[in-house]
Amino acid sequence: MSEELIRLTAAELAARIASGEVTAVEATEAHLARIGAVDEKVNAFLHVDREGALAQAREVDAKRERGEKLGPLAGVPLALKDLFTTEGVPTTAGSKILEGWIPPYDATVTKRLKDADVVILGKTNMDEFAMGSSTESSAYGPTANPWDLTRIPGGSGGGSAASLAAHMAPLAIGTDTGGSIRQPAAVTGTVGVKPTYGGVSRYGMIAFSSSLDQGGPCARTVLDAALLHSVIAGHDERDSTSIAQPVPDIVAAARNGSASGMRVGVVKEFRGEGYQDGVMQRFDESVELLRELGAEIVELSCPSFTKALAAYYLIAPSECSSNLARFDAMRYGLRSGDDGSHSAEEVTALTREEGFGDEVKRRVMLGTYALSSGYYDAYYGSAQKVRTLITRDFEKAFEQVDVVVSPTSPTTAWPIGERVDDPMAMYLADVCTLPSNLAGNSAMSIPCGLAPEDGLPVGLQIVAPAMADDRLYRVGAALEAAFQARWGHPLLEEAPSL
Template identity: 85%
Template sequence: MADLIRLTAAELAARVASGDVSAVEVTEAHLARIDAVDEKVHAFLHVDREGALAQARAVDDKRAKGEPLGPLAGVPLALKDIFTTEGVPTTVGSKILEGWIPPYDATVTKRLKAAGIVILGKTNMDEFAMGSSTENSAFGPTGNPWDLTRIPGGSGGGSAASLASFEAPLAIGTDTGGSIRQPAAVTGTVGVKPTYGGVSRYGMVAFSSSLDQGGPCARTVLDAALLHAVIAGHDPLDSTSIDAPVPPVVEAARAGTAEGLRVGVVKEFRGEGFQAGVMRRFDESVALLRELGAEIVELSCPSFEAALAAYYLIAPSECSSNLARFDAIRYGLRVGDDGARSAEEVTSLTREAGFGPEVKRRIILGTYALSSGYYEAYYGSAQKARTLVVRDFARAFEQVDVVLAPTTPTTAFPIGERADDPMAMYRADLCTIPVNLAGIAAMSLPCGLAPEDGLPVGLQIIAPAMADDRLYRVGAAVEAAFRARWGHPILEEAPAL
């Protein structure tokens, strides 16, 4: 059964559908892998063993009765602990929700279950998705399977690490400023941030409502496309959900060509702070696309230099509003409720005990930016900068079909290295944040290992809103070309756990 954990999601689904292997056997193999390695990796916060096996048995029963199965039926998945899951703890990586059992499923959770996908459990994350390293989890950091002393990216480091450690073939993440793509880049996996509104946010605990977006994580471009097709689509329960057909992502991933495409390279995505090995692999990727028949177009997007500052005013402002609901009265942790204190005192004590340093930092920053006398100077100015980013992307897509960029400026850094330097941590999302500000689509996929440290480097492909299929078309072509060059998937070069 050990070989089952190395198969792609598409391969596993085909074997389950044919009866060559049962969904229970596939699930048991992955649960055994979790038992063997997760004590070291710490990708999971909660493993739902009984629930996963029950879901797997239901798939096997359907197959035995000759009922049709979905394209990913019986395939295990790791779910970021930001999506509500009925009867299963949802903590968002925070003490303030420790032990909370939601009474309902998020729309993404419902769609996974309806597709016959087996949810193994909930993955570790930066508290309330605030971070770039998964070090801000209240329950301890996750290690990068390539080097357990290094970060697996954030905020969805647990989901990415579960893929790279072969604990799950599929995962779900969320991306507010790069939290799907950045972990994918540093773990040698594939992560996609869909168009804003392309995947329902209902039941996804909010951080920054105008930026948050759930999306698929996988080890191959095709697997990500198959998962994308399951979770995407209009949801009347989400007022920001797009009422339009899902782009043909699976067909694009199966086609996989860059022939005749115009590909933009933004000059602002290089320079100081970018690791030499990362830029070397990026330049090789650009050359590869030229070999595949794409036309390379040099672009300039000056507003991108202000994107980081704009994001770190908009996101904290929205989080300060969203997190006001955690008041010790409605649900979650409650501290100091001894009958002698006022509601305000109980709320203050609870938030002091329940929120970690990074969450407190962002609440304070956001509250200040929204306060009387400062709103226009800070939040208002940030929204103007956001408009400039949107316009720069619009001009870029008048010239090109997709834009290329490094996913992250550096490879995975050591755990603890940036703990006392928030600005250094924030710069990890330098290349991903503009996409979220504009609400468009992007993918990260492996493009090699950095020569300095032998760690994965991610290539970012960016497409216009509702043109998510372009990500998969180009991504599949790049993936196939790199695998032909390497002779194997990049994860085969990762050290054994």
């Protein structure tokens, strides 16, 4: 029974709960049991809120018995990235500086999940403050990739992606500043969506780079991602960058997958040196499949994309150096050296030294450098101009095509430890995903097969204009159905059992 429950999609599980065939408590207990059985090996969760989850599930079952209306995902368990505040439940952002912090309020995403009766199982591991592509910069140890426990699950949202791939949750929430939803989805064989910037509220989502950060859904199927996306999306007056427009009908798009008549762009800058052969092989097959599904393939050039990595690693660190100034040891979080012999300023510096890990320190210093007088125009100012050029390249592309496709990440999952002390090698994992964050448009990663040389999952990225997130789901659902018809089963069924 419980082995079966953890393999259902969120849509299937929600239907069984709604019909009374399965209770929310049974569904929650099945997933808690799975976490208990396998998370020692995976380390996807930083905190499991067993009591809170069961209380939520009991409430769903009580509502159903009373005949009250339930939301479309009522009773379905979810893994929440530890970047979102949760009232009364520890929130660390993967950092030692927030160890033991219990937020007094819920993020808007958290609140919307609760209001929709989604059951929050716990908080997932992540690179510290979402800075990283491997989940190794977490202060609480790395997460393992369920496909191969010696390899990284991607990052920063490796815990959320791994929880899905290991069937510890059918749904998860991630955040994507440069690829932190899509790249983990790619290397774990799951689905991840970065909504249009401003599509999902950032209120209560601990800020890394405010002009790039965007929360979004993670799931094992395109339809599940759409159902979750529709629960968390929409205007929020508590986020001044939240878009006050209706969310496109993404659930209908996911239920009516089609690539027929779609114009699909293939950007020539997204290949070449650094791209693994098996990744490009699966990508080229995906393009061929789109053609078979009736899409028109258009070759494009977006020359400024070659500078996206450089622009991103100036803009994101600059914004992070400012955002992380709030961790000053005065109002919440860690405080070190407060023994009466140090000034407040010294206590701040001692606390940040102890509480931040290497990647956060690197980025804070890099941002401080880029914003320094004398360097500001050459670095930060130029990066902002590159951002304009990237936005223009996308605008030109979307005059010719409906969506753009690329590999999500140039390689499959690499061994844990391989890039830890080589920041530039780590940053290259996001070369295909960064441009969408800089331009603010929407993008998705879906599984497109295993790389022949290592048998590990490859992700296909689909990119659509801002506020056209429905196109991702329409094309993604069509491809997902076509791939599964070809494979005979979902890709995750090929993952080794844990």
